[in-house]
Amino acid sequence: MAPAELGESAIGLEKEQEARPRLPAAQMRVEDRIFYHIAPCHQWQIGLSIDTGPWKANRFYSHYESDFGVTPGDDRVPCAERLEAFRHLPEEEKHLHCERYIQLAYDVIKDQAIFIREVLFEQVRAQEFPEHPSRTRCMWLCTHAGVESWWRTIGGDDKEIYGVRATGNIHRGDERHLRVADTFSHKIIREHALRYWSGSGEESADLEDIIFEGCVRVLNVYKNLQEFKERAPRDG
Numbered sequence: 001m002a003p004a005e006l007g008e009s010a011i012g013l014e015k016e017q018e019a020r021p022r023l024p025a026a027q028m029r030v031e032d033r034i035f036y037h038i039a040p041c042h043q044w045q046i047g048l049s050i051d052t053g054p055w056k057a058n059r060f061y062s063h064y065e066s067d068f069g070v071t072p073g074d075d076r077v078p079c080a081e082r083l084e085a086f087r088h089l090p091e092e093e094k095h096l097h098c099e100r101y102i103q104l105a106y107d108v109i110k111d112q113a114i115f116i117r118e119v120l121f122e123q124v125r126a127q128e129f130p131e132h133p134s135r136t137r138c139m140w141l142c143t144h145a146g147v148e149s150w151w152r153t154i155g156g157d158d159k160e161i162y163g164v165r166a167t168g169n170i171h172r173g174d175e176r177h178l179r180v181a182d183t184f185s186h187k188i189i190r191e192h193a194l195r196y197w198s199g200s201g202e203e204s205a206d207l208e209d210i211i212f213e214g215c216v217r218v219l220n221v222y223k224n225l226q227e228f229k230e231r232a233p234r235d236g
């Protein structure tokens with residue numbers, strides 16, 4: 001799983017709901033509860049136990065360990081330098097390469113906006129909700145009711161659905177508060193971080209962003225959504 005990326009603006013949510021009180025600690029703990037995790041094919045086998053403590057497969061954060069948009073090879077030109085060079089091209093050459101550079105700029109802005117959101121969300125968690133699982137170390141889970149929505153959101157063909165039994169701490173956030181990965185002010189992003197960490201309340205399953213720290217044991221592997229619908233037990 002991965003966090004929600006750019007989407008419709010979350011700013012309208014401020015008119016829909018007030019910041020909710022923190023979830024009591026008892027509501028954050030789960031024991032032997034069935035959830036589902038969507039990940040690349042053949043990542044896990046049935047019977048495997050995974051502890052998120054030493055777990056190094058938070059692929060969302062590992063993405064930022066590499067240089068994004070840097071020219072491959074020995075020259076390794078960063079994106080801003082490449083875009084600056086584009087600005088100084090002759091007009092006829094700009095026309096030839098315009099679409100490619102617009103796409104590059106969009107990809108970089110999107111990528112870095114998501115990173116800024118995550119840094120600010122983690123700052124708010126550490127300061128205001130230190131008992132909550134961290135998005136920097138977590139595993140993303142979903143309920144039976146949320147699998148179909150997240151399967152379609154994640155996209156791509158190289159993925160499977162893993163049924164797991166989880167024991168540890170969870171946080172259920174409202175996914176709509178993650179839709180501030182854009183050029184919003186840090187003040188607005190922090191406001192939505194406070195709402196996100198205050199809990200998702202009674203939102204529908206497709207709006208729940210469930211993060212988890214603890215131990216899971218793999219119970220089943222479903223190759224696709226149809227197999228999941230036919231075979232998967234409901235949440236335990």
